[in-house]
Amino acid sequence: MNKRNWMIAITAAGVLTTSAVAGASSVVEKVSGLLRGDVTVTVNGEETSLHPVYINGKAYLPVRDTAEALGYELSWSGKQLQLSNAAEEEEADLATISGVITSVTPTDDGYRLDVIGHGTNTWILLTADKDTVLTDAEGKKLAAKDLKAGMQIIAEYGPIVALSYPGQSHAATIQVQAQRLVKEEPVYAVTKTDDGWQVQFAELKDGVETPTLTLNAGKETMVVNAEGQPVDWYQIKPGTKVRAYYGPIMTKSLPPQSPLYVLVVLQDMPDAESVKEYRSLAWTFVPEEQKSHLTTKQDEAQVVYADANSAGILPADDKQKKALAELAANGSKVIAVTYNTDQDALLGPLTVVINPETKELIGYFMRM
Incomplete structure (x- = not known):
């Protein structure tokens, strides 16, 4: 819980309890004051039912009613008054991920879990330690040392997540669903x-x-x-x-x-948006005489990275031959977009090669 507490010493002037009293050491004496019903107290522009009592020229308000008007809860402990802001007493938000553990690494104070799945983050490094609540699907308690790669889990973590990639956080709870x-x-x-x-x-x-x-x-x-x-x-x-x-x-x-x-x-591939872009671009580079032979639809072509120095790339012209040589010399990648055809048994699939820097057609992979 996040709680903001305000501690007020009883010896501080300006608050009244059940009656107007002034204390000094062990001496308690009765005092008299003037209740001013014609003076009102407002909080955030809204009028309250509070009215001050004036004692020796100073205005006093009943502390419990005042605390309530200000949105606080009052508790008395020994020689202190404690004010708690009820509006701020709320659970810290935890993030959730449902997925699988891909690796488990021992650390000085627990275990680091590499987890991928559905949730706020699709990839997260979680620390499981003595403070992590670990159970199986039936609620039976588990130990952090029981965690293994391949386990399907539901984990709550946070609220603090390190600003790294992937993010790192502490696992508050882990429920193991099954071992895959x-x-x-x-x-x-x-x-x-x-x-x-x-x-x-x-x-x-x-x-x-x-x-x-x-x-x-x-x-x-x-x-x-x-x-x-x-x-x-x-x-x-x-x-x-x-x-x-x-x-x-x-x-x-x-x-x-x-x-x-x-x-x-595990194969290196462009992100989803780039795949969509390269599919549209590659379609414009497919020779018209080949489109009738394609069995792969435009939005179903495979888009992957390939080494620029891969054997079998046939440049479209001298300009692209030079560009391909420069990419290969730098150890760069090209984009390969592959379509299956009705001639695959004889020639193999049709693969369009694109320069990721200029988005120009470099050429095609050689067919048989």
Whole structure:
């Protein structure tokens, strides 16, 4: 609670208790005063029912009524009067995040949790210590040492958050919802379904890539980058490196299936606004004779960063050849916008390459 207290010594002149008295050491004597009903007291421009008593030329007001008129609560303790501002006695606001712990690091006085999820901040570093209230989904108490990467949690933190990136704060409460399984590797296949999306992972068996796990994503599934920023599902293609938090329930089918809760895209990608901009820009650079072959819609193209020195980039002209060489010499990135076509089996997808500095067309990735 935030509370502002005002301490008033009883020996201070200017307040009256139940009767008008003046005290000196252990001597108490009765005094008389004049109640002035014709004198009114106003607070913030509003008239009150208070009327002063004049004693020896000084005006006195009853302290309890005066405190109430000023918006304070009065309490008497020993030789002090304590005034508390009731309007300021309110809980300090705490922020909330619902997500997963991506890492746990021991510190001198507790544990530092790297958390991504939904909330005031989508990425936050939280400190869990002896003052953190830790429970599981049933309310059973847990210890900070029990926290592990992959746990899905709901945490309250603050009110102070360090102005860093990501923000850092103290966890007031943490409720562990479940322990999820974690898989980090490139996507084998991604498919849109009637209920959401399906992500598959595979392993090489006898020289053939064989699906080993299918994860089903719904509306509740979070798809974010490593900083907790949302990622468009269409940004995820075969080969995109991800970290999936799923399960622990799995079917006994082949391959087994499990619900997907959080998918973290580890590949370096532009933010959502930039993706939208580059999709619109790249569409203008698609050759007209190729548009009839595209199977990817304009707003479904994958937009990623690529090294300027990547093999296979064919500059559009000599000017762009020079620009590409300068970007490569500086170790810079280019923007690659990829469209699938009905000729992929023969030629591969069509990838437009854009200069992020000038927004000009650099060229295209070589097709087979």
